[in-house]
Amino acid sequence: MTRRLLLAVLLAVTCTACGGAPSGTSAADGAVTLGFSAWPGWFPWQVAEEKGLFARNGVKVNLKYFDSYTDSLTALATGAVDANSQTLNDTLASVSGGAEQTVVLVNDNSTGNDQIIARAGITSVAQLKGRTVAAEQGTVDHYLLLLALDKAGLTEKDVTFKPLPTDAAAAAFKAGQVDAVGVFAPFTTTALELPGSTAIATSKDFPGAIPDHLVVARELATSRPEVVQGLVKTWFDTLAWMRENPAEARTIMARRAGVSEQAYADYDAGTTIFTLEQNREAFASGDLERQAKEIAAFLTTAGLADTEPSLDGLFDPRFVQGVSS
Structure with missing residues (x-):
């Protein structure tokens, strides 16, 4: 089968690997840029911004919505954003091309969407x-x-x-x-x-085949772990706020998605949001590594990547472990 790795990401990662792209976009005021795109498991980030939950956790975030999911992948690969929500298989494709990225949070598993x-x-x-x-x-x-x-x-x-x-x-x-x-x-x-x-x-x-994660530039996790911790803490605070305010949360997310609230409600069963406990279990049990190995092997066999990407440094459990229950 001919090689089908996303060309934009491949070119972007090649530039990054050659040292031609910035390692991050942290602003002078310490703000980081967090990317996300159209997926029910990522729309809670919109809730976090509108309800001021990033600030509550002491992190300054420039939240950037991408109309094109592909563009969000390219942005993280080139250093145009510091963090992005994306699937594990797309993360592995970027890593295969030379990007240094780290998974710090499981947003959800796709269960039908x-x-x-x-x-x-x-x-x-x-x-x-x-x-x-x-x-x-x-x-x-x-x-x-x-x-x-x-x-x-x-x-x-x-x-x-x-x-x-x-x-x-x-x-x-x-x-x-x-x-x-x-x-x-x-x-x-x-x-x-x-x-x-x-x-x-x-x-x-295909249970577990499409997990969705918050992925950060590895340099950010290394040099500014307190910022990554703030992002992860904000995610779980957002989920708690959504549980207490489901109607308002749905209004915010449906508006960002550009669909009716009823249509958005229909997505519920197709996206399984991971709790803090499920996150900790996923990192501790080896499930993430198992999924990554299976996906990496398939990507190579199917021609979506030239070589199986290294999993060294791909998963960092300390941030979900650092969230108080």
Whole structure:
């Protein structure tokens, strides 16, 4: 299979590895830039900003929302942001290219909100053979597509793969330009507006395959651990605030997602937010390392990475351990 590593990230990481990019964007006032994009497990960061929870934990944060998930990956790889919420497989792809990144928090596991959606008449992944399928090349739903094809006894060579940014892929599918699409919420809502369309595979079919994390530049975790600790503490404070104020929290997140509150409510089951206890268990039990090894092997076999990335320094448990219960 031809190499499918996301080109923008590869080029960005290559520049970083060569020393041509900054190691971080910490401002003169000590503020750090935290990136996130359209995913239900990351919208709580919007709540944190609007309710002043970063400041309560003594961290100055420039929260940067990316319309394009790919752009957020590139931003962390080049040092344009100090931290970003992203999937484990995309982190491993960046690390494989030379980026020095560290996972400090498990935001969630995708349990259905990543989907392969097909037009009417296609009811199984096996029926994608010979069809045109769109997804954002080298990122999470391309990965889900490869997992689903493999489970059905197919490879990417059995379909015509059309690489498009996630929003454009959803729009192309809705317009009838492709037979199927790999997208994540909230773009699933757009894709499912095509009459007769249905999800033929989701992340629920592959438990634990798509975990989502807060990932920081390794230099930040080394030189300013108190800032990373503040970010992690803010996350759990935000989850606590959301539990006490569910209606207001949903309003904030739905507005950021650009969907109705009812549509946002429909995403709940498809994203499993990790508690502090689940975070500690994930780091302590070796589950994260196991997942990373499985994903790294698959990325290499499927051609999404040239070599398996090193896991040395990839996971740092001290920040979830440092949050008071």
